[in-house]
Amino acid sequence: MIARLASSLAKREWTSASRIPRAFQPTRSSESASMSSRRQRTIARPVLIEGFGLFGGADVRMSLLPAEPHTGLVFERVDLPGRPSIPARIEYLVTQPRRTVLQKGSARVEMVEHVLAALAGMWIDNCRIQLDALEPPIGDGSSLESVEAILHAGVAEQAALKVQVPVSASLVATSPNERGSIQAEPASNWTIRYDLDYGDTVIRPQSFTATITPEEFVREIAFARTFVLESEVAMLKARGFGQRATPQNLLVFGQNGIVENRMRAADECARHKLLDCIGDFALCGGCPVGHFHAIQSGHHLNHGIVEQMLQKRPSQRRSA
Numbered sequence: 001m002i003a004r005l006a007s008s009l010a011k012r013e014w015t016s017a018s019r020i021p022r023a024f025q026p027t028r029s030s031e032s033a034s035m036s037s038r039r040q041r042t043i044a045r046p047v048l049i050e051g052f053g054l055f056g057g058a059d060v061r062m063s064l065l066p067a068e069p070h071t072g073l074v075f076e077r078v079d080l081p082g083r084p085s086i087p088a089r090i091e092y093l094v095t096q097p098r099r100t101v102l103q104k105g106s107a108r109v110e111m112v113e114h115v116l117a118a119l120a121g122m123w124i125d126n127c128r129i130q131l132d133a134l135e136p137p138i139g140d141g142s143s144l145e146s147v148e149a150i151l152h153a154g155v156a157e158q159a160a161l162k163v164q165v166p167v168s169a170s171l172v173a174t175s176p177n178e179r180g181s182i183q184a185e186p187a188s189n190w191t192i193r194y195d196l197d198y199g200d201t202v203i204r205p206q207s208f209t210a211t212i213t214p215e216e217f218v219r220e221i222a223f224a225r226t227f228v229l230e231s232e233v234a235m236l237k238a239r240g241f242g243q244r245a246t247p248q249n250l251l252v253f254g255q256n257g258i259v260e261n262r263m264r265a266a267d268e269c270a271r272h273k274l275l276d277c278i279g280d281f282a283l284c285g286g287c288p289v290g291h292f293h294a295i296q297s298g299h300h301l302n303h304g305i306v307e308q309m310l311q312k313r314p315s316q317r318r319s320a
């Protein structure tokens, strides 16, 4: 019996970054343990989220299920013959603009970064993510629905120690136009700083720094929503994407500010970009340990630094 969520967090009125009701706050026992000594975690029981995908707009049911130690995070396309699995690992990455896409054989999943961020941010090491369509549900454009599902399901500690993927040397990934970069340095835990500068737009320069623990993810990061410029919406819809996107599931910035919505925090955009980093870094196949400084980075650079961490050359990546 899979619990079906009656979403309450996503429908909350957000006025500040105080954010998560006490009843939804995770237990602190495993968070107080140092990252190096903690055990692997899964969810305690299955849970279901229903909705539709942002890019393609298809209805979708996403079930999160407990998984054995060392399973990792694994997608399953239950609508396809044989219910093929697609591990959330960088070797299955397919390069596509504006989202993270994975493919194994002919089975593909798209825009997986927000559910991966929820799982990695909450230190869920092992989980089967069943989808009956191409994309997870977009929810309100943040990771809140997935967080709520995980908290609803509960967290179960497992006997095995977690798999660390440390940054073992100074690394840097830089975009071709050199506007964006990510530096990674060895550290004793997982921290990310994100600096955002959209130049001459209504989105002001902003920065956010976080240590990635379940408590901090739930409280400070999970609520931050996907955002676009109004001019980009027209371009994307002209290409057939985002037909069901509205200013309520996609934060839209027009020339005079945010369209038909309100910010949940003044630096919500930087927090969302940091959320994307968490989801993308999870493709390393374990828990990243290091300090990451991202400047104006997107999925391509996020994936690039993971490849460097694993000492894989970008040429191994497949294109669509």
Ligand SMILES: [Zn+2]
Binding pocket: 113, 114, 226, 272, 276
């Ligand atoms: Zn995102």
